[in-house]
Amino acid sequence: MNMSTVQTLSNTKVSRIFFYGLACAYVALLLLYVVLSQYKGIILVAILIGLYFIRHSERVLNHPRYHPVAAVSPVVEIILLFLLFLRSGTEIESIVFVLFAADLLLHYKSWYAFPFAYGGFLAYIFVWPGEGEDVWSNVINILSYSCLVIPIWSTKLLLNQRELNLRLNDALIQESRTREEMAALKERTRIAEEVHDTVGHTLTTAIVALEGAQLLFEKRPEEAYRKILVAREQMKQGLGNIRQVVKTLKAADGTMGDLGLKEGISKIISDTAEQTGVRFIFHYEVAAPLISLQEYVVLNAIKESITNALKHGKAGAIEIAVLEQQDTIHIAVKDDGRGSDSVVYGFGLNTMEERIVAIGGQFSVESEPMNGFALHIRMPVARGMVHG
Numbered sequence: 001m002n003m004s005t006v007q008t009l010s011n012t013k014v015s016r017i018f019f020y021g022l023a024c025a026y027v028a029l030l031l032l033y034v035v036l037s038q039y040k041g042i043i044l045v046a047i048l049i050g051l052y053f054i055r056h057s058e059r060v061l062n063h064p065r066y067h068p069v070a071a072v073s074p075v076v077e078i079i080l081l082f083l084l085f086l087r088s089g090t091e092i093e094s095i096v097f098v099l100f101a102a103d104l105l106l107h108y109k110s111w112y113a114f115p116f117a118y119g120g121f122l123a124y125i126f127v128w129p130g131e132g133e134d135v136w137s138n139v140i141n142i143l144s145y146s147c148l149v150i151p152i153w154s155t156k157l158l159l160n161q162r163e164l165n166l167r168l169n170d171a172l173i174q175e176s177r178t179r180e181e182m183a184a185l186k187e188r189t190r191i192a193e194e195v196h197d198t199v200g201h202t203l204t205t206a207i208v209a210l211e212g213a214q215l216l217f218e219k220r221p222e223e224a225y226r227k228i229l230v231a232r233e234q235m236k237q238g239l240g241n242i243r244q245v246v247k248t249l250k251a252a253d254g255t256m257g258d259l260g261l262k263e264g265i266s267k268i269i270s271d272t273a274e275q276t277g278v279r280f281i282f283h284y285e286v287a288a289p290l291i292s293l294q295e296y297v298v299l300n301a302i303k304e305s306i307t308n309a310l311k312h313g314k315a316g317a318i319e320i321a322v323l324e325q326q327d328t329i330h331i332a333v334k335d336d337g338r339g340s341d342s343v344v345y346g347f348g349l350n351t352m353e354e355r356i357v358a359i360g361g362q363f364s365v366e367s368e369p370m371n372g373f374a375l376h377i378r379m380p381v382a383r384g385m386v387h388g
Contacts, residue, residue: 018106019056019107022099022102022103022106023052023053023056025099026052026096026099026100026103027049027052029092029095029096029099030045030048030049030096031045032092033045033084033085033090033092033093033096036090036092037090041084044080044083044084045084047080048077048080048081048084051073051076051077051080052073052077052103054069054073055069055070055073055074056107061107070108071112074100074104074108074116077100078100078116081093081096081097081100082123098148101113101116101117101149102148102152104116104117105117105149105152105153105156106152106156110153113153114149114153117149118149172360172380175360176291176359176360176380179358179359179360180291180293180359182358183293183297183355183358183359186354186358207231209227209228209230209231210227210228210231212224212227213225213227213228213231260289260295261286261290261295261298261299261322262284262286262322264295264299265282265284265299265302265320265322266282268299268302268303268306269282269320272306272310276310278309278310278315278316278317278318279316279317279318280317280318280319280320281317281318281319281320282319282320282321283319283320283321283322283323284321284322284323285322285323285324286322286323286324286329287324288324288327288329288381290329290381293359294329294359294379297355297356297359297361298322298329298331298377298379300352300355301331301333301352301355301356301375301377302320302331302333304348304349304352305318305333305335305375306318306333307348308348308373309333309335309337309373312337312338312373313335313337313338313339313372313373314337314338315335315336315337315372315373316336316337317335317336318333318334318335318336319332319333319334319335320332320333324381327380327381328378328379328380328381329377329378329379329380329381330376330377330378331375331376331377331378331379332374332375332376332377333374333375334372334373334374334375335372335373335374336372337372337373338369338370338372339367339368339369339370339371339372339373340367340368340369340373341367341368341369343365343366343367343373349365356377356379359379360379360380361377361378361379361380362377362378362379363375363376363377364376
């Protein structure tokens with residue numbers, strides 16, 4: 001068969017629980033019938049049990065080349081069940097047929113399982129009609145049977161959808177971890193280049209100045225002294241650069257010390273408002289914790305946006321919103337500054353966009369002349385990831 005009929009529960013543990021539960025009940029009822037019928041039909045029962053376990057074997061379920069066995073076996077089994085229970089005079093067959101239908105619904109695709117489930121039940125009603133039952137009684141029986149079949153089928157769909165969501169979330173977490181590692185590596189590379197370009201340059205200048213002072217120390221001590229002073233200033237500048245790099249590294253590890261995202265944004269707002277007098281409106285509705293790298297990127301983006309609003313837009317009011325909607329964090333920073341008819345990405349905006357994209361987010365800006373500037377960020381909530 002080109003079209004596979006097998007579609008068992010995606011959750012392996014739940015699938016096994018259902019399988020063993022149904023298998024035990026199914027086999028127990030067949031064996032009970034054999035005992036009650038004084039071992040009549042024992043060969044049919046043995047074949048039924050064998051076919052049941054063959055089509056549930058790992059080889060048949062996991063290898064498409066054996067799926068025709070899984071497709072043909074239920075046809076043979078239902079024929080054997082009718083032959084076994086024909087004129088049996090017991091109520092065991094009704095329970096066995098229900099278990100058989102439940103097994104098909106849980107382990108086969110709907111287009112294949114539903115015809116069996118309802119076709120078999122209609123055949124059961126026709127072969128074993130109840131005394132005094134009319135058409136309306138049969139309709140009621142079918143509706144009652146549907147109240148059993150539909151929940152079983154719905155349970156399978158819900159469990160499979162839940163498993164799919166869990167797998168997608170795991171994939172998102174793994175992708176976020178990979179992006180975090182890549183972003184951290186990129187940031188370390190940037191810091192290393194900054195150390196080489198700034199600290200390395202200042203230290204090299206200081207060394208050259210000291211070497212010159214050494215040569216001039218005996219002949220021209222005043223000029224040597226001036227070179228020593230230059231070297232001292234260069235060393236101070238280098239020390240300041242090193243401290244700035246260390247501060248940046250600490251921020252990458254812990255964002256703002258022990259502060260969370262909300263507290264970190266509030267501190268930025270408080271410090272800026274105190275120094276500049278600009279008015280702030282702050283909305284924060286986030287329940288899920290963000291990973292440390294996300295907090296670091298968001299805080300730096302907000303800092304950069306505030307700096308741009310004050311420096312370029314001459315803004316008097318800034319609105320910041322951080323909201324969680326459907327497993328997505330939405331960040332918006334809007335100001336009432338001068339705005340622009342075209343936004344040119346400089347170093348700050350380019351760096352901001354690179355960092356946001358690196359952690360799986362989306363970045364956009366919009367601006368109009370005399371209508372302010374707005375920055376929008378969207379990023380996924382990495383559920384299940386350890387915070388920090």
